[in-house]
Amino acid sequence: MAKGQKRLTQRDVARSIGMSDMTVSRVLAGRGVVNSKTREKVLKAVAELGYVPNRLAGSLASARSNQVGVVLPSITVGIFPDVAAGIAAELEKAGYNPVIGITDYDPDREERLIESMLSWNAAGMIVNDFVHTRRAARLLSVSPAPVVEIMQVAGDPIDHCVGFNHFEAGAEMVRHLISRGYRRFGFLGWHGMEFAASARYEGIRTVLSQAGFELFAPSWYNAPPGIQDGTQGLSKLRAARPDIDVVIFGNDLMAAGGYLLSMKMGWQVPGDIAIAGFGGMEIGQSLSQKLTTIDFPRQSVGRTAARTVLNLLVGQSMPRVREFPFDLVVGETT
Amino acid sequence: MAKGQKRLTQRDVARSIGMSDMTVSRVLAGRGVVNSKTREKVLKAVAELGYVPNRLAGSLASARSNQVGVVLPSITVGIFPDVAAGIAAELEKAGYNPVIGITDYDPDREERLIESMLSWNAAGMIVNDFVHTRRAARLLSVSPAPVVEIMQVAGDPIDHCVGFNHFEAGAEMVRHLISRGYRRFGFLGWHGMEFAASARYEGIRTVLSQAGFELFAPSWYNAPPGIQDGTQGLSKLRAARPDIDVVIFGNDLMAAGGYLLSMKMGWQVPGDIAIAGFGGMEIGQSLSQKLTTIDFPRQSVGRTAARTVLNLLVGQSMPRVREFPFDLVVGETT
DNA sequence: CTGTTAGCGCTTTCAC
């Protein structure tokens, strides 16, 4: 391998065909007019030499960049993989690249990632939620790059936001369950740094207390829970409170875990126990009975967040707050 | 918001405390010696002004970068989310950032992403598998950045590789199943652009044909299959060949789908039908019966790939090929 | 349509 060779420059390309570097720049950047024969000569030389432009230099000189910073708590959990995929797909169509950073739910890490991305002249920033360290928030608001905060809409965006009304999602789920006749509610979830989940829980709690129904919410997890947390959680919950007639799980993974336990134990769903989740993940719709859940258009939010950045970049004005509708999916488990 | 203001420079910081920009540079870059009082003055000014260094300029001048390009087919499918998380975690510990690109199993997109990352002076590159366009391979091998190809080990790496012997994983699974007494094998999976999956299939096919047993592999999917593909696939397979006594699924998601179908239909597992998967995903271990599968240490591969890049960057030599062991997980479904 | 000049914001190198 040629590891360690000197890198070719635009000038090398220009020299090889007896032109100035500016001409090569014009061809490669696609700005300004160039004679079509000259253009071809340039492209041929570029291909032959295997020249790769140094965008660092270009971006420094032009103060433009095609990188968009994307800072998320996780790329493995819940709706984030799909959101990230949506962002990546939309950016790529426009010739932009996502630079993805994972905070692992740590605000300081988020701050560092944001700083790092801004220091690389990110053209725009997509970050999770409204909660940032004071410094991170300052960096974002001071930066000339457009900023889109995703997932939630109930808050005051630094710049722009696109997401869901999670409080309302929780509320809607409860209204459905009440209309189905359920009266004794259980909840299993986490809400550590997952503020959208907390908002959903608030919605659940509020509507239930308004309606005068009880909510039994015994266990909280301090990491994003999975299938087995749902299984174990439901097992304990039932032991403690056999009278609970419906359990709302913080996400579809947990709900699936709860459902699988119910099957194993021979509990009738619904009947002995009803089950609901959040997220609209494939697993919930793949069980023997389809899970009742709230489906969030995950890819769409990602795509819209990306489009918002891209549009702002070309000077098009965008609504500060973009709320996406969610879908109550009435399955067979309630 | 202050969108659109002129960006602060090192010189602004220097002026504000009556020093030269070089001194600020030394403090911020941590190179060279600076009087400790001067250092503090600089840091104070930096914090007060909210100065964020322009790494573009720094990296251009120093020809150094802390960005590592990571090019994967997907971040939502199979083992990739965990691999990516492992890479990100390890890079971050060392003060490096991953720049993640998603090819969606498109070689041309991979080429574009690789070019883009190299043009940003990526310090290193982590890419999936050994299959690239000719130009992408050339760009990687010509680049001064260390390159690590991940997932597979059976091949000739451009530079370095870390991954699994997928052929052997398939072979091992079949040996286990044969030892359990199964004789009529079914397989459901895809192997479009997922070369690791193809290698596993080859392992399966080879061992079976050596042993003289039949393999019925009717349906191929042209996208990464999920739970429901497993359900539908098994349903059709059973209709066509009720005598098949064990089905190997290309991944644990499909296997879970097959298992859930079996529960629903009242097929005994194993007995009426045995089920095996690949991946070691949570879902397989969360079913009423634990799934027999091959567990790949996904995070570890990511971490090791990252460490390989980081070590090469500091001049430490690394083995060209790093093979990770996998685990046969004997569950209750075979 | 093409070339020249200047400079992006930083770091390297060499003085002092």
Added chain:
DNA sequence: GTGAAAGCGCTAACAG
């Protein structure tokens, strides 16, 4: 321990 000069590789702006 600190500063001055030069330059990384490209593009903006202007000249021709």
